[in-house]
Amino acid sequence: ALVAAAVLVSDLVPPAFVVPFLVCAAILPVFTLSMMQDGIARSFDWVNLALVPLFVVQPVMILAVMGGLKLFDGPMDAVAALVTAGVAMWLVTLAQTLLLGRRLAGAVPPGRRRHDLRHWLAVSLPVFVVDGFFLLLFYVDILVLQLYVDPREVAIYYAASKTLSLVHFISFAVGAAVAHRFSTYHVTGEREKLEGFIADAVRWTFWPTLAFGLLLIVLGKPILMLFGPGFEAGYPLIAIIMIGLIARGAVGPAERLLNMTGQQRLCAVVYAVALATNLTLCVVLIPRQGIFGAAWATAGAVVVESLLLFLVVKRRLGLHAFVWQPRRRG
Known part of the structure; x- marks a missing residue:
């Protein structure tokens, strides 16, 4: 096709x-x-x-x-x-x-093949929506920017935002390594192990994200200068976008937890709200603040996404997906 x-x-x-x-x-x-x-x-x-x-x-x-x-x-x-x-x-x-x-x-022992298309679609379509909204969440700023600023400014913003891709990889790597464990503990009813494992996964995400983010803030200007003359103007954008990434790291692989415990529809709703927030903020802020408006819009949307993921995990699963754990009583 x-x-x-x-x-x-x-x-x-x-x-x-x-x-x-x-x-x-x-x-x-x-x-x-x-x-x-x-x-x-x-x-x-x-x-x-x-x-x-x-x-x-x-x-x-x-x-x-x-x-x-x-x-x-x-x-x-x-x-x-x-x-x-x-x-x-x-x-x-x-x-x-x-x-x-x-x-x-x-x-896997040999056996008859069985296809349950209806169940497969019921599970996979919300996950597909989540992934689609996730990708749009981090590209809608570029799309809106092209309507309001010249190509050079778009290039500066793109260089600054994609310099932070290495920080994104931390969250992806942790999520890829732990997601199947969420499903195992959930299905087997091992509640205490699930609680401890999500706490560990959040720490494995947050602290490397914070450390790597601070390192990029220190080295951001020299890195951007490698793209060519004038790209160092995007250095402040790194600090702004990092606000969202640190908030995202503070809840760890919460979206993987929702997807692996049968809450993929709620996860899709969370990302739909985050995407709508990003689009709205981009339309409001970019005409006034240019590339800095795009950075604040993206950071704000990711903060909203992180807050919603925390609340949904807390209320639907009763788990505390946040880097700072509450003290246990007694």
Whole structure:
């Protein structure tokens, strides 16, 4: 379908965009397979098999190939980078498929296949909505900015916000490592273990987030200067956006906890409210404050998201998903 769409609109868009789009279309199916295998592997506590192929082996392969192209004066453009990334993803995903198949053969006894499409859709659609709203939450500011400021300011804001991607990775890494444990303790009724584990997960998220955020605040200006002259103007944005990320780290992988305990619909509502908050604040603040308005809008929306996640976890599950735990009485 994506290839057909690219062919239909090829006369309406610049040619430089068509080939990269087709390459991405060829990568999408194997990316989907990789994400599915990631989830299966983590559900069996095979974290290395889940994460190492995509997040370690593939980047190393891309760096090696692109470094070789640079060394031997090969093509260094978007198409070359996308083709390299696509081939690397196909190779690591196929290797992951073989390794996962061997492990599953020893862990899962053979039996009849059974498909429960209705139940699968009931569970997966809210999770799909959560992921969609999560992505939009961190891109709606860029989309609105393009309507009000010039491309150079958008570039400065993008450089500053994406410099903080390393901080985002802490939350992702902790969530990927612990989510299946939430489900295990919830299903087996091990309440005390679940309470202790969510407290640990929050601390594993918050303190590295705080430490790394402070480090980026210290080194933010030199990092932004690497993007080119004038990009250091985005340095104050790092501190503003960090307010939201620290608030997000203070509740740890609370959204994973909700998803893994059957509360995925409430989680979707939380992210819908956060997205609406971000969009509203962007429309109000960006025309008045430009890129700083976008930063305050994003930080405010993430603070709202974090507060709502804490309240939903507390009221629906009776768990305290916050970095500072209340004192136990008696």
